[in-house]
Amino acid sequence: MNIIEIKDLSFSYQDEIDALSNVTLSVKKGEWVSILGHNGSGKSTLSKLIIGLLKADSGEIKVDGVILNEESVHDIRRKIGIVFQNPDNQFVGVTVEDDIAFGMENLCFEQSDIIDKIKEYAEKVSMSEYLKKEPHALSGGQKQRVAIAGILAMKTDIIIFDEATSMLDPKGRESIMNYIKEINKAGVTVITITHDMKEAVLSDRIIILKEGRVIACGDTNDILNDKETLNSSNLELLLPLKLQYLLDEANLSNDKVKDILWQLSLNK
Amino acid sequence: MAIKFEQVNFEYPSFDGYNFSALKDINLEIAEKGEFITLIGETGSGKSTLVQHMNALIRPTTGSVTIYGIKIEKDTKKKGKVKLNPLRQRVGLVFQFPEYQLFEETVLKDIIFGPKNFGVKESVAIERAKQVIKHVGLDEEYLKRSPFNLSGGEKKRVSIAGILAMEPDILVLDEPTSGLDPKGRDDLLKLFMGIHNDLNKTVIIITHDMNTVYKYASRVLVMNEGHLVYDGLPQELFSKENIKSWNLDIPDIITITRQLEDKLDVNFDRQPHTIQDLFELVKEVI
Ligand SMILES: Nc1ncnc2c1ncn2[C@@H]1O[C@H](COP(=O)(O)OP(=O)(O)OP(=O)(O)O)[C@@H](O)[C@H]1O
Ligand SMILES: Nc1ncnc2c1ncn2[C@@H]1O[C@H](COP(=O)(O)OP(=O)(O)OP(=O)(O)O)[C@@H](O)[C@H]1O
Ligand SMILES: [Mg+2]
Ligand SMILES: [Mg+2]
Numbered sequence: 001m002n003i004i005e006i007k008d009l010s011f012s013y014q015d016e017i018d019a020l021s022n023v024t025l026s027v028k029k030g031e032w033v034s035i036l037g038h039n040g041s042g043k044s045t046l047s048k049l050i051i052g053l054l055k056a057d058s059g060e061i062k063v064d065g066v067i068l069n070e071e072s073v074h075d076i077r078r079k080i081g082i083v084f085q086n087p088d089n090q091f092v093g094v095t096v097e098d099d100i101a102f103g104m105e106n107l108c109f110e111q112s113d114i115i116d117k118i119k120e121y122a123e124k125v126s127m128s129e130y131l132k133k134e135p136h137a138l139s140g141g142q143k144q145r146v147a148i149a150g151i152l153a154m155k156t157d158i159i160i161f162d163e164a165t166s167m168l169d170p171k172g173r174e175s176i177m178n179y180i181k182e183i184n185k186a187g188v189t190v191i192t193i194t195h196d197m198k199e200a201v202l203s204d205r206i207i208i209l210k211e212g213r214v215i216a217c218g219d220t221n222d223i224l225n226d227k228e229t230l231n232s233s234n235l236e237l238l239l240p241l242k243l244q245y246l247l248d249e250a251n252l253s254n255d256k257v258k259d260i261l262w263q264l265s266l267n268k
Numbered sequence: 269m270a271i272k273f274e275q276v277n278f279e280y281p282s283f284d285g286y287n288f289s290a291l292k293d294i295n296l297e298i299a300e301k302g303e304f305i306t307l308i309g310e311t312g313s314g315k316s317t318l319v320q321h322m323n324a325l326i327r328p329t330t331g332s333v334t335i336y337g338i339k340i341e342k343d344t345k346k347k348g349k350v351k352l353n354p355l356r357q358r359v360g361l362v363f364q365f366p367e368y369q370l371f372e373e374t375v376l377k378d379i380i381f382g383p384k385n386f387g388v389k390e391s392v393a394i395e396r397a398k399q400v401i402k403h404v405g406l407d408e409e410y411l412k413r414s415p416f417n418l419s420g421g422e423k424k425r426v427s428i429a430g431i432l433a434m435e436p437d438i439l440v441l442d443e444p445t446s447g448l449d450p451k452g453r454d455d456l457l458k459l460f461m462g463i464h465n466d467l468n469k470t471v472i473i474i475t476h477d478m479n480t481v482y483k484y485a486s487r488v489l490v491m492n493e494g495h496l497v498y499d500g501l502p503q504e505l506f507s508k509e510n511i512k513s514w515n516l517d518i519p520d521i522i523t524i525t526r527q528l529e530d531k532l533d534v535n536f537d538r539q540p541h542t543i544q545d546l547f548e549l550v551k552e553v554i
Contacts, residue, residue: 239524247551250551
């Protein structure tokens, strides 16, 4: 079943810049989809349309069978959490704990439950010591961690991560990716917007945007190998696959090496 | 020495009186010319705080930072004698969040603000703007746009263009490649490398990308919990055991080489630096 269905969606900012043109795509319930594409290709715009922060010029978005419009937008937002590209855009509270609580309060969680969850999720992102701090007095990566905790705690059916780990250290990034794997296994539909092929490889499917249009959409394993499409959208091959290409070009490849490099790409 | 840190400690003030100590006993020297430095370390380790000392945006709580002969201490500004403006032109700093740097109505005004502020004629500044916008991978059309109505990666590029237009002697970039698409990342790193090579300028880059460190840096600094814990060559850093305890990682090319050696049951006689190097090595064993 498709939990998100987008048909022929177009959007332009201030009537002049076409940010998205005729985008059609769908996301299955429980699926993990990556959205890739060059800077300015329309990824963040698409995510803001899905949660109804921007209004499409034409086309249709359906979430869990319901068409997104002024009447349905509030119900739909209860189903989707989004971690914004710039964590500062997420902060409204005076302290880190206010900010982690904010999304849960909007969803009318019990006060006692909120208090427990603040602790639990701050722990998950290693920010327990910072609960009383002002969000604006945090380092870049700490801000991202807090933004992630606040959205995870809402436990929505769908979560969109818009480059949510771009400023994390390698260990922090790995632990967030592991956590995303976990919630996805538990049934949460995940959309990750990223430039990092090592993150994209973890998802089931990849959608590539270029100049506001969908230029590729398919199983992760197929897209990973599609050098031309990746290059044409300012993306890159994973390192083992780059090596595979060099070997292929020199006519040196064999099945054993090919298989090893493929396994290494999938990080197995 | 262009920049010298001596026994620098820095505390962020706090309302409850428990000030937060972000830098601890930092001693560090940066040469005016010829260095390509990457500054790395876990989240919250003090990287951004450290570089903000390099153009006197913030001042040490104790100790001193000497920038082009001007000694900056806790009460330097209060004394009012020292002019910091020239330092800010000589040491150009690109912020981690472009939003903190962009404030004008148009991208053009934003880019020419710095040079004009440092006495460059408007017409010259505009010419520079037209050049640097292309260098960061955006076309001239962007000069007319509002810097707030851009995508994340586009904002980052504009904030970098603004500092390049100042033509500083030392270029300090706080996570310049986070949020850039892979081609943009490579192009900009090559651009910084070009500035370093052609003009022999020192470049300092904060990054979480170990591949960048391994591929470009001639010197690497590691911060951990406010301490400078490593200052040396990248090759040596990545052969150290405690690298994981600093929440860092091994560059992909090293990881893949090790995995290949394991799976192919061979031992390469050297560590490849690029994918082309690795290709040459693999060629010999298959
Ligand atoms: N608020 C805005 N007003 C006008 N144009 C905008 C605005 N935000 C984005 N744009 C333009 O819309 C296009 C798509 O932007 P979007 O932010 O969706 O890109 P993106 O794929 O998320 O890029 P990035 O990887 O840099 O974050 C870009 O050309 C951008 O310049
Ligand atoms: N304005 C501030 N007030 C109080 N504490 C601050 C402030 N800015 C930063 N800090 C604290 O100082 C420490 C160092 O922060 P800094 O921004 O230098 O880290 P960083 O190494 O740049 O991290 P990141 O990789 O996440 O950007 C962090 O623990 C942070 O919470
Ligand atoms: Mg974006
Ligand atoms: Mg920082």
